[in-house]
Amino acid sequence: MHIRQILQRREQIREELRALVEKHSDGNLPPEAVQRSTELEQEAERLNAAEKRQLVLDEMDRRATATPLTGDGGSGDARFDQLCSRVSAVDVIRTQLGDTSTAAGRAKEVSAELAKRSGRSPAGLYWPWRQVEKRNLGLSTGGGSNLIQTDVSPATIDILRSKSIVMQAGATVMAGLTGNLAIPRLTASASVGWVADGTGLTPSNPNFDQLVFSPKHAGGIVGISRQILQQSSPDIEMLIESDLAALIATAIDVAAINGSGPPQPTGILKTAGLPIVPGGTDGAAATFANLQALIGSVDTSNALAGRLAFLTNSKVAKSLRTTLKSTADTSSNFILTVPDQLLGYPLFVSQNVPGNLSHGAGTNLSAIIFGDISAVYIAAWSMLDILANPLDSTAYAQGAILVRAMCTIDLGIRHVAALAAITDVIAP
DSSP, X not given: OOXXXXXXXXXXXXXXXXXXXXXXXXXXXXXXXHHHHHHHHHHHHHHHHHHHHHHHHHHHHHHOOOOOOOTTTSOSOHHHHHHHHTOOHHHHHHHTTTOOSHHHHXXXXXXXXXXXXXXXXXXXXXXXXXXXXHOSSOOOOSOGGGGBSSSOOSOOOOOOOOOOOHXXXXXXXXXXXXXXXXXXXXXXXXXXXXXXXXXXXXXXXXXEEEEEEOOEEEXXXXXXXXXXXXXXXXXXXXXXXXXXXXXHHHHHHHHHHHOBSTTSOBOGGGSTTOOBOOOOBTBBOOOHHHHHHHHHHHHHTTOOOSSEEEEEOHHHHHHXXXXXSSTTOOSSOBSOOBTTEETTEEEXXXXXXXXXXXXXXXXXXXXEEEEEGGGEEEEEOSOEEXXXXXXXXXXXXXXXXXXXXXXXXXXXXXXXXXXXXEEEEOOO
């Protein structure tokens, strides 16, 4: 039961108790009124306890990250999930280069089972989804020659990469799909009306539509030195896995936020009907009032629940740290004062939130998104399909291997009114 439902029911109880008292103003309640009063008081006590539990649960939901995926996306088969956890991306690559070790056999076995469960055959070998979901910060390396064994430091220098934040903020991931997916959605409930005694009710029917998902493909290619695969230190498996996962995770994140439609999925900012809080004719700086308007929009839609969070980029975050809540305020009462939290809700900052939007004559404008991020559904059909190609002419001449990683997903929003956005923020 949501907080709003608890409050509504408690108000109904209060009104009924008040009516009982007013009906028997002399204080002498008949036995049936005493029994009803006791029942209502007991229900009110249960609602008070339920409200406390729900508040704790809502807070835990707001702070929770996306559900970790293992195996084929939470297979329920602990033994298989454990087997998946022992397969590395390097195992998958080496297997395709003729490796016959135990690790290679395990990689083949897991890929075959994942193909069987998904109903789709990989171009190379499947690698479980777990690394894409776990990725928060992109970890990868530049020149692979810096890892070749001589005396190599156990530390490596990572490239700077945008954080992937939509899954981290709590998007709902549905993995292990086979055919196209259609989820029935209630768009209008049956109506209730008042009638005079002896008059019949007018029938009404609920209306439904469908949230439809269809496969869309994303991928990237990285080059890996053959020598790195054969002799490397430190943990090359972690570095290669992180880079492959980063390719896919970033593509999914960018699409989830601002995907423009086929061949991409449609993202939050491009979804029809998304409530937009206007800034100015040609854009405007973010204000305390506009941020409150975002929250108000979601609340008005009865959607102020679930995994509520703000998403924006670093330019906006920087601006909010120096923007006063009120122009009349001369103290340091800035909008953003606590890291990773804005107006009491989690704040996720990434350059994947666009900063190149336009409005009127304004350009290079940024976006701020607020709402229940669990309303964003990520539907996944395939695991990471990894194909190693040692025969590319350029890579072959350099003794390198090209590795292609691809996945098949789609995105959808359960109720677009559960989200709202400002798309014309001026943030230098």
